Amino acid sequence: MEEILSIKETKSCPILYVLAINDTLNVISGKWKLPILGSILFGKNRFTEIQRNISKITPRMLSKELKELELNGIVVRKVYDTTPVSVEYELTTSGKNIVEVLDKMVEWGLSHREFVMDSK
Amino acid sequence: MEEILSIKETKSCPILYVLAINDTLNVISGKWKLPILGSILFGKNRFTEIQRNISKITPRMLSKELKELELNGIVVRKVYDTTPVSVEYELTTSGKNIVEVLDKMVEWGLSHREFVMDSK
């Protein structure tokens, strides 16, 4: 059976380490990725719902970002044959799991604020 | 005594949640932040050392990024009065702790690769 690369093995190989980080960054960086993920997590998963939920995003941007997220395996696009058609975007397993990363980021972000405060 | 905002409290306030995430993103996103942090973690902490360690970065960019990292409380700049002057950049406590976030990102990145593989 093939071994999955553990995080410890990865640390000894900086190239893979950086590669994995960039994979993650591609999913959450940019102006709109996070608000979109947030909207879908919040239960808003139709195109126009997401657009209304995120103030000021244009359909062009929303379309482009959703396409990227789909290509990266973060969301799945489901078309329902109603009239007019309705489309729903849902998070994949990976898409849901990224919340763990976000939580770590929040944790660091908050403690960093404390750190900066204290050092003044 | 004042309470530190815990992560659980933050989750009920999406605005702070997103704010903290953006704080974190500002430290690690962009083309050079990660390589620079990596170099310093690796023990390369003088200007020209970092520049040599990171192939293809121009002094302009390195200077600009280091200045941002210093302003954000991630590194400290120490000037030694030698001739010619030598400068060393060191990670703050917060700067060291961000490795925890990076580890989580590696973890997710790797498992996401597995997820994408399996679904084909």
Place this chain on the structure above:
DNA sequence: CCGGATCCGACAGGATACTG
């Protein structure tokens, strides 16, 4: 050795209008 100053191109993202 450690940068600052200037100029420049590429690409992310915005504005607006239109369609199946």
Place this chain on the structure above:
DNA sequence: CAGTATCCTGTCGGATCCGG
């Protein structure tokens, strides 16, 4: 409703040269 098509602007980062 769920997007496309065009055009446009601003910011990121590169190239090159200069100075304490």
